[in-house]
Amino acid sequence: MRNVTLHAFNWQYTDIINNLESIRDAGYGAVLIPPPLYSEPNGDQWWQRYQPKDYRVLLSHLGGKKELEQLIAACHGGTPQLQVYADLVINHMANEDRTDHFDFPGTAELERYKKHPDLYEENRLYGDLSEKLFSWFNFNDAGEIEGDEWSDRGAVQYQNLSGLPDLKDSDWVLQQQHNMVDALIEMGFDGFRIDAIKHITERMIDNLADDPKFKKRFWFGEVLTGSDHDEDTFLDPFLRETWMSAYDFPLFQTIREAFSFGGSLRTLAQPQHQDNSLPWNRAVTFVVNHDIPHNDGFRFWLLERQDEHLAHAYILGRDGGVPLIYSDHNESHHEQDYDRWLDLYKRPDITAMIEFHNAVEGQPMAILYENDVLLVFRRGDQGIVAINKSGSNQWADFNTWGLKNPGQYRDLIHRYEMTVSGDRFSLLIPPRTAQMWLAE
Known part of the structure; x- marks a missing residue:
């Protein structure tokens, strides 16, 4: 079974459609698209997609609902069929400089809906766009996460992440999140990545994870960890409290150490036996993800280029997990990153590794x-x-x-x-x- 997933980071939906033949030829089984919820249509910066304005609208700089429907149909209609996963941002809403900071989508957006009814009806996912979705009482009011609070699970779940308005797990918020996911599944999405999931309460996760209809899809969360304490505080509880898969940060950190000066590849022989990787059926493995090159605080996690090549051979050669391959359009503003991940998804060494992975899938x-x-x-x-x-x-x-x-x-x-x-x-x-x- 093909399970290698292409993270088409910040790709226009039409770009994905136009490249589906090469994506299939490269051996992928799924495509992870950027967050599709309404964000500033004129905002070409990648981070705009991670600041949603409204759950009820599918529109961004990358395209709208019609293009998403075409993408899903093209992925499902071709041979072999490709799964389509959507990146979901449910921890917070957009951090916008306006007086009605905690009203969403906000007075100005509601006026825009009225002025352009055809545009927003065409891109409506669900609900009544004449009414606001969230007000100030739908948000936590516990301040910013600062200093040692980044190591405290309660602070991380209930306080603001970098100024972003943090949603409560109230009945109203949970109902809107449920309605949004239900509508996305009706559109045909096969799975979902939940962004910043360690910032989300168990109640908010269970609201989606416990629905029998939703369980039929592939779910995985970004539980970002960089130390044993982080794993004990955030990752282990996540694995106990839900059946969802997660980014295999323990394996990633083991890979980093193994390829570092003085590190040993012996640690990659059986990492699961040393509690240095997630269970084979809960892991989404990776060598680089979008946070690492784009956030200065994580750039030191980047592997040297040839080590990155070797590490890709490891995650695509080993048994266990769903490999995620990151491919961008030169979004990084760091000169040394230029062309590093551009069209990586079809680079000859990567496609050779995927061919190997698909051929030996299931072999011990x-x-x-x-x-x-x-x-x-x-x-x-x-x-x-x-x-x-x-x-x-x-x-x-x-x-x-x-x-x-x-x-x-x-x-x-x-x-x-x-x-x-x-x-x-x-x-x-x-x-x-x-x-x-x-x-x-």
Whole structure:
């Protein structure tokens, strides 16, 4: 089954539609689109999508409801079918400089609805657009999250994130969130990413997670963690309190440490046994996500470019989780990021890795060789993954039990071929290289 998900970060909906052939050819099984809820249509900055004005309207700089319907139809109608996931922002509303700061969509927007009734009716998701959606009493009033409060679960859930008006888990708010998701499912969305989910109360999550209709979709949350304390405070309770999947930040941090100077690839052999990764059926794995390059506080989490390549080979070669591949249009304003993730989704090394992932899906993983700089493992008898993070040639000598023997294998990344035979086999892995051998 194809389950690799393309995060089409800040793509216009028509861009996704126009590139569906190459997305399918690359082997993806799903596309995660940016938050579709109403945000400033003239706001081309990516962060605008994370500041919704109204749940009842699907309109942004990226397109409107009609384009979304066309996108879903094109994804579902082609072969193979692609799943479509929507990014949802339900913790907060937009931080706007206006006197009615806690009225949404606000007086000016309601006037805009009246002046352009056809436009907003065309993009209406549900509800009566002649009335406001939220007022001041629908928001928490506990101030900003500051200092040590970032490590306190209560403060993180009930206080404001960077000035953004923080929604209460009141009956009215929960009903509107339920209505919004119900309408999105009726449109055909197959799943949802919940942004900033560690800032949301269990009651707000359960309002969506406990609905039998909603459970049929794929749900995952962004529980951003960077330390053992964060995992204990935010991630572990999330995993206990809900069945939803989550970004595998523990594995990401293990990957970062493994590829750092002095780090060991041994930690990636069986990370789940050291509590360094999420359960295989709850994990959304990644090497980079949109927060890391765009927020200065997280940029130190970026891997060196070749390490990022090696790490992609690891998450697409290993068993477990739903791999998420980030691909943007050069939204980062940092010069050193230029073209780094532009069209990454169809870069030849990435498509080779996805081909390997799809071919060995469901095959058990077994370690063939490991040391601090070299990791080699097999996927059933169909595939071999070898990763050398060092600056010199490395040899791996391993037992061939469990592999095709004799067996012809092709490295999908470099298009080399080799024949595995005998009781033991020696494999050469050049410096700073990943190999993904698939049985022919």
